Amino acid sequence: MEKHIYQTYVQVLKEELVPAMGCTEPIALAYCASKCFDTLQDEVQSVDIFVSGNIVKNVKSVIVPNTGGLKGIEASVAAGIVAGDSTKVLEVISIVTNLQKEEMRHFLDSISMKVQAIESDCALDICVHLHGIYHNAKVRIAGYHTNIVYIEKDGEVLYESGVVASSDSSLTDRSLLNVKDIYEFATTVAIEDVQDVLQRQIDCNYAIAKEGIENNWGANIGSILLKTYGDDVKIKAKAYAAAGSDARMSGCEMPVIINSGSGNQGMTASLPVIIYALEEKATQEQLYRALIISNLCTIHQKTGIGRLSAYCGAVSAGVGAGCGIAYLKGGDYKTIAHTLVNALAINSGIVCDGAKPSCAAKIAESVDAGILGYYMYKNGCQFKGGDGIVCKGVENTIRNIGRLSRDGMKETDKEIIKMMCD
Incomplete structure (x- = not known):
């Protein structure tokens, strides 16, 4: 990997994976x-x-x-x-x-x-x-x-600052992100270059997820999932991500490591991957590399969407989690690319109507789409270019999602805000 791209990817992770309470x-x-x-x-x-x-x-x-x-x-x-x-x-x-x-x-x-x-x-x-x-x-x-x-x-x-307020131009250039280079970076990065930020994400986000599972927070989506559907790893992955959100939306005073400016996105991108790694007894290095995939795939999608929009950011993070899980399960670049496209085709219709307890349920559904996107491809099935907003090529599909949320949903966002204010 080119040195400039490598250093950019390291810096993007350091800029995005920061603590917030x-x-x-x-x-x-x-x-x-x-x-x-x-x-x-x-x-x-x-x-x-x-x-x-x-x-x-x-x-x-x-x-x-x-x-x-x-x-x-x-x-x-x-x-x-x-x-x-x-x-x-x-x-x-x-x-x-x-x-x-x-x-x-x-x-x-x-x-x-x-x-x-x-x-x-x-x-x-x-x-x-x-x-x-x-x-x-x-x-x-x-x-x-x-x-x-x-x-x-x-x-x-x-x-x-003199910086155009509507852009993230004061941050490291995200335009260099693409799924192929994300995969190469994740497989080749010297772990010591990213270990601190990733371990902090594991420690903080898993701690608040456990708090959400074990105690009464918000709508208790995580514990309801486990009580209703059992503790299969696919259910646990959704439950822990949802539980972290329920705790956080209800005022829990524990920090989380965010992704693309959002704690919910940070938890959604990381917790399902952490749960899969624990269940499958993956090594710590395998978990780190899988988290690189999930975090950077989330950031890549969000770059075209923007920090805030009418498009629910949990979808991007759930897709990212699916990609991280695919990597943990031995998936190559092609597997990850198809997982991402499949998951986007399933769940790109969830709107953002603000931060509140129902975010936990949306997170559970988004993680489910990420996991299903992987298992579809594993079983020889995929959504193809021309199926709705899916385009041939993973980067083209990501661009379509950015266009949908950034341009197509502007008026939707205004109507949502009017409804909430009314």
């Missing part, structure tokens, strides 16, 4: 608010919050961790101001005292907070404007969850 959209709000409060250096008198529609959608129904069960945009911002540590980025409210939880509620009761939905070219767009006694401050995040593009204090611009 709580659903990443509320946490991005908290991070933005915490950074703004750091800039203000004054007592807050009022708050103006400007957000894109997809932020409204993904913050509305999910519990913000370490807040005592609070939900919503205002709660996320209040948490960042009262208890945030901006140096922790997506773990900005990971350490919160009981006193601070009380202070959050007092802040919400006593401080004027106005939220305005804005039209933006960027699906992920957040601006927090704090008004103090003596000072004002403004911070904007756009493009992806930690991408601060603007900082202002008392009318003076302290930082402006």
Whole structure:
């Protein structure tokens, strides 16, 4: 593999597989608010919050961790101001005292907070404007969850990135991703170059999945699957991914390792592969290489789709998990490519209507499609070019999915947001 491509793939994994505590959209709000409060250096008198529609959608129904069960945009911002540590980025409210939880509620009761939905070219767009006694401050995040593009204090611009907010252009170039090179990278990479990020993903995501299975979180999709259908590995793979999501959507205060800006996607891409590796007694190196396949295949699909859209990101991650499982089972590049296309043909109709408990059920279905996509090809069956949106060639099919979600579903996204707001 060319050195430039190799280094790019390593860097992409390091950029994407990072820890976050709580659903990443509320946490991005908290991070933005915490950074703004750091800039203000004054007592807050009022708050103006400007957000894109997809932020409204993904913050509305999910519990913000370490807040005592609070939900919503205002709660996320209040948490960042009262208890945030901006140096922790997506773990900005990971350490919160009981006193601070009380202070959050007092802040919400006593401080004027106005939220305005804005039209933006960027699906992920957040601006927090704090008004103090003596000072004002403004911070904007756009493009992806930690991408601060603007900082202002008392009318003076302290930082402006100059990066187009609607793109991920400040990140490592994802256009080099393709399934053939992903397979080659996974089979040849020096494990020490990626071991730390992958082991962290295994440890964090498996821990929250166990919490979701063993205790009462959300809709309990994981435990219902096991109780109803048994503990066959194919059921366990779905159940553990769903259980992690149920815990996280319901405010569990355990970190997860995200993928493409989403903890649900990070868990969906990794947990089914981890479960298969445990069941089949795979070596740790085999698990690492399979996780490279699943994570990079997920990121590759999401590159064309975007961070937030009307297309459910769990589908991309479930497809990625199917590819990782195919690799664990001895599949070559051709097997992985056909697994990916089959899985996309099965499940590319799930819409994203925000972060909430039903994400766990969508995750279970997406993992099922990934696994079925593999077993179809193993049994000599496949969907072919011309079958609906499937094209000849895995890269062409991935491009079609990007086009479907990015262009075709723009109006769908607007209608979903209107329904949720109504």
